[in-house]
Structures are given as C-alpha cells and as structure tokens.
Amino acid sequence: MLAEIPKVEELVQKAKNEYSRIFGSVPTIAACAPGRVNLIGEHTDYNDGFVLPMALPLVTVVVGSENGTNVCEVTTLAQVENEDNRVKFDLPSADNNLKPGNPQWANYVKGVVANFEGELKGFNMTICSSVPLGGGVSSSASVEVATFTFLECLTSTTAKPKDKALICQRAEHEFAGMPCGIMDQFISTMGKENHALLIDCMSLKSHLIPIKNEDIIFLITNSNVKHKLSGSEYPQRRAQCQNAATLLGESSLRSVELHELDALRNLKVDKGTINRAEHVISEIKRTLEAATALQENDFKKLGKLINESHNSLRDLFEVSCPELDSLVDIVRGCDGVLGSRMVGGGFGGCTITLVHQNSVDKVMESITEKYAGTPTFYICKPSNGARVLSLQ
Structure with a gap:
C-alpha cells in the first residue's frame, strides 16, 4: 500500500482539534521536526564515523501553550499499545528530579524538558506524527527535536543547531535508555530540502550535499x-x-x-x-x-x-x-x-x-x-x- 504522506498543515489541524478537545482552549505555539532515512552509514555514528542521512517529509508536529502552573500535561494522538496517551509531570526543580517512567513514549518529552537550559514554565502540549513508530526512521528523534523547538518558542530562546541536537541526544540516552549516536538528532535539526547531510560524528561537522537527479x-x-x-x-x-x-x-x-x-x-x-x-x-x-x-x-x-x-x-x-x-x-x-x-x-x-x-x-x-x-x-x-x- 502506497501511504499518502499527510501535509504538515493537516497534522497541525488534527493536533489543534485534539488540543482543544482535551484542554478546552486554543494552542499558541506549533512546531515540527522530521524523521529521517539514512542513505548509508549504519551503526557508524556511535563509532565516530560518517553518516549520510536525509530528512523525510514524515514529521512530528507539536502544538501547545503555557498553562500558568509548574505542571506539564502532554497528550499524543499515537495509539501506543498498552500505554496511556496522556501524561502529567512537574517541571524539574531543586526539589523535583524529573525521572523517566510510564508511559514510555513520554520519556522522550521528559528527557528534553529535563535537559533544556532555558527557564521553563508549565505547559500543555499535543503530539501528532506521521513518522512510523519502530520503523527505523527515527520517530524518537523527531519527537525530541519537535519538543525542543516548541520549548524554544515557549521561552523565547534559540539554541545553536549543534547544541540542540546534542541535548536531544542526551535526552534519549538518559530517559529512553538508548545509547544512540548523534545522527538522528542532527538531521532532524539541520535537514534541508533536496539535500543529504554528510555528518562527521567525530568532529560534529556536517556538509550539505545536493540531490539533483529527479529521475x-x-x-x-x-x-x-x-x-x-x-x-x-x-x-x-x-x-x-x-x-x-x-x-x-x-x-x-x-x-x-x-x-x-x-x-x-x-x-x-x-x-x-x-x-x-x-x-x-x-x-x-x-x-x-x-x-x-x-x-x-x-x-x-x-x-x-x-x-x-x-x-x-x-x-x-x-x-x-x-x-x-x-x-x-x-x-x-x-x-x-x-x-x-x-x-x-x-x-x-x-x-x-x-x-x-x-x-x-x-x-x-x-x-x-x-x-x-x-x-x-x-x-x-x-x-x-x-x-x-x-x-x-
């Protein structure tokens, strides 16, 4: 079956509708980040090698708003087997060390929140994604990077792309327990239309390479x-x-x-x-x-x-x-x-x-x-x- 890739605007509308249904208000922030496919360079990223991924039109969209509290409430439209699609947790503080837990999908969000360097306020957020779960096209990084981009808007801050990718990688290491390399977060952050990205995973330098052949x-x-x-x-x-x-x-x-x-x-x-x-x-x-x-x-x-x-x-x-x-x-x-x-x-x-x-x-x-x-x-x-x- 050839899957029709939904337009980003369609995902935003679905997320807005769900957000309004759950929270009874209209979101003020929307962001997205893509999944990726790696053309070549598999299992080389955590060995300080080279990888050659490209960002996909399959994306994770997040919408949300501040909620005036120190609590974060997140919902997802994804149907995750045996897991709730809604979670609440307190912002990290000197008295609250945010930790991973159940539902497991929320750990990707929690990890980014725990490692974000801006001064956060409580928020409500809804996630809607077209990136296949467990498909090897980096649905996890797309959630992490979309969440980070949302938090940048929430706090009126902007991180350098490399720092953003590294923080999202740390989130996956610490909260999902997956010792991934840097590729997924790099390409989700830095991808460009009609280009692949050659990443040197030792120096963390990258180089965009045009993909020219439409045939x-x-x-x-x-x-x-x-x-x-x-x-x-x-x-x-x-x-x-x-x-x-x-x-x-x-x-x-x-x-x-x-x-x-x-x-x-x-x-x-x-x-x-x-x-x-x-x-x-x-x-x-x-x-x-x-x-x-x-x-x-x-x-x-x-x-x-x-x-x-x-x-x-x-x-x-x-x-x-x-x-x-x-x-x-x-x-x-x-x-x-x-x-x-x-x-x-x-x-x-x-x-x-x-x-x-x-x-x-x-x-x-x-x-x-x-x-x-x-x-x-x-x-x-x-x-x-x-x-x-x-x-x-």
Missing part, C-alpha cells in the same frame, strides 16, 4: 515488523564495537584500518566482535565513497554501495531479519533498481530502495505480490529539518 526515487518500504530482541541487541553491538577499539588501543573504530583486525584474530577475540568491527570500518569507507558519488550524480555507484551496506549489516553486523532480507532480495531482482538495504537499528522496520522513477510502480507491485507480510510504501524526497509552524 531517481527514494522508496521507503516499511516491513511492518519489529522484533523485540532489538532492545538488547543494539547496546550489545555498541559494546562489541567499543571493545574492539579498546583492544586495538583506540578510542573508537574511526581510527582503525581493516588490516588491523588481524591483531584481534591473534588475540583470539570472538568472531562476533571482529565481524562488528569489520562492518563499521568498511561502512565508514563506503559512506565517504557514497558522498562523493552523490556529489558526482553517480547514482549507479551509490546503488552499488547501498547493496554492499545491506550485505554487511546482514552478514557481519547481524542486525537484519528475514523480512528485511526478503524485501531487499525482491527488489534487487526488479528492473530499474540501483540498490536497496535495511535502514535503522535493525531487526525490523524499513528498507530504502534507489529506483528509477519509471520503474517504481512495478517495484511496489512486485513487493506486494512476493512479500509474505503487508508492506507500506512511502515515496520520499529530502525535506527540511525542524521549524516553527503557523497556527493560522
């Missing part, structure tokens, strides 16, 4: 599966990468070359740790090559690198799953496809496929016919990052 479509396919083991497997993979770097006397795998892994083999380090390191080292190199290919408008080369990325994620990092592999295998047999791979942390979620425009319909038909599950398709263009919205 190329970025097809996002949601497998609509999410395996529960990913919650523990992500931190485990991160620990394996850090262990490999430490054993080689480096602070991260960014400084390691492939031939240096022989030293780990000589130390009888387990094969899983060596495989994780091999993926990261080769993926960092692929990401730089992909950025060059994009600058040179060489989408054939970009597609080849995307294919290699999936193979490495499947075989070396072992974060794919049968459903993602099936989606990738199906499209690689279709005319007009340049490359396809899983995106995100793994164990479910989405794939990205680079395909010529005149072939995209046949590719979707082939997936619908051959894929055992029920896929959802999004045809996406690189979009803008976080921004304040009009309520008119």
Whole structure:
C-alpha cells in the first residue's frame, strides 16, 4: 500500500482539534521536526564515523501553550499499545528530579524538558506524527527535536543547531535508555530540502550535499515488523564495537584500518566482535565513497554501495531479519533498481530502495505480490529539518 504522506498543515489541524478537545482552549505555539532515512552509514555514528542521512517529509508536529502552573500535561494522538496517551509531570526543580517512567513514549518529552537550559514554565502540549513508530526512521528523534523547538518558542530562546541536537541526544540516552549516536538528532535539526547531510560524528561537522537527479526515487518500504530482541541487541553491538577499539588501543573504530583486525584474530577475540568491527570500518569507507558519488550524480555507484551496506549489516553486523532480507532480495531482482538495504537499528522496520522513477510502480507491485507480510510504501524526497509552524 502506497501511504499518502499527510501535509504538515493537516497534522497541525488534527493536533489543534485534539488540543482543544482535551484542554478546552486554543494552542499558541506549533512546531515540527522530521524523521529521517539514512542513505548509508549504519551503526557508524556511535563509532565516530560518517553518516549520510536525509530528512523525510514524515514529521512530528507539536502544538501547545503555557498553562500558568509548574505542571506539564502532554497528550499524543499515537495509539501506543498498552500505554496511556496522556501524561502529567512537574517541571524539574531543586526539589523535583524529573525521572523517566510510564508511559514510555513520554520519556522522550521528559528527557528534553529535563535537559533544556532555558527557564521553563508549565505547559500543555499535543503530539501528532506521521513518522512510523519502530520503523527505523527515527520517530524518537523527531519527537525530541519537535519538543525542543516548541520549548524554544515557549521561552523565547534559540539554541545553536549543534547544541540542540546534542541535548536531544542526551535526552534519549538518559530517559529512553538508548545509547544512540548523534545522527538522528542532527538531521532532524539541520535537514534541508533536496539535500543529504554528510555528518562527521567525530568532529560534529556536517556538509550539505545536493540531490539533483529527479529521475531517481527514494522508496521507503516499511516491513511492518519489529522484533523485540532489538532492545538488547543494539547496546550489545555498541559494546562489541567499543571493545574492539579498546583492544586495538583506540578510542573508537574511526581510527582503525581493516588490516588491523588481524591483531584481534591473534588475540583470539570472538568472531562476533571482529565481524562488528569489520562492518563499521568498511561502512565508514563506503559512506565517504557514497558522498562523493552523490556529489558526482553517480547514482549507479551509490546503488552499488547501498547493496554492499545491506550485505554487511546482514552478514557481519547481524542486525537484519528475514523480512528485511526478503524485501531487499525482491527488489534487487526488479528492473530499474540501483540498490536497496535495511535502514535503522535493525531487526525490523524499513528498507530504502534507489529506483528509477519509471520503474517504481512495478517495484511496489512486485513487493506486494512476493512479500509474505503487508508492506507500506512511502515515496520520499529530502525535506527540511525542524521549524516553527503557523497556527493560522
């Protein structure tokens, strides 16, 4: 099924209607931040490597107002299984150390509130999002960055984009317990229409790269599966990468070359740790090559690198799953496809496929016919990052 991506104005209206229904008043502030898809550079961000994401037209919208108290009340239109869609909590203070809790979706908001450096007042807020939950397209960062942008308006302050991203990352570390790298918050903050963003996760410098070829479509396919083991497997993979770097006397795998892994083999380090390191080292190199290919408008080369990325994620990092592999295998047999791979942390979620425009319909038909599950398709263009919205 090809999902119609709702306009931001439609999400704002839905959020306004829900806000008025719950709180009996009209919101005065609206903001949004996008999800993202990473063209290449998976599991390299927390290894000080390079990533090449683009912001999606799928966004999280928040609307709200001050409420004259020291209490924050937040509602979401998302239907989160076994969780309330409404939460209240006191602003952090010397006497109140804000902590994560239930419902879990609210921890992304609480984390931003707890780490925000302006002087906050109590507020009411409603969240409405078109970013698929658990799809590997960073719904969590979109909530964090949209919340931060809302708080900037609430306090009449403006943070530097890098500081904003780092605070939102800290929120996810501390309140969601997910030791993510910086990519998701960076691209959600700094994305630009018709551009990808090459991010150096060591220096935190970034470089916008135009995407010029209108014949190329970025097809996002949601497998609509999410395996529960990913919650523990992500931190485990991160620990394996850090262990490999430490054993080689480096602070991260960014400084390691492939031939240096022989030293780990000589130390009888387990094969899983060596495989994780091999993926990261080769993926960092692929990401730089992909950025060059994009600058040179060489989408054939970009597609080849995307294919290699999936193979490495499947075989070396072992974060794919049968459903993602099936989606990738199906499209690689279709005319007009340049490359396809899983995106995100793994164990479910989405794939990205680079395909010529005149072939995209046949590719979707082939997936619908051959894929055992029920896929959802999004045809996406690189979009803008976080921004304040009009309520008119």
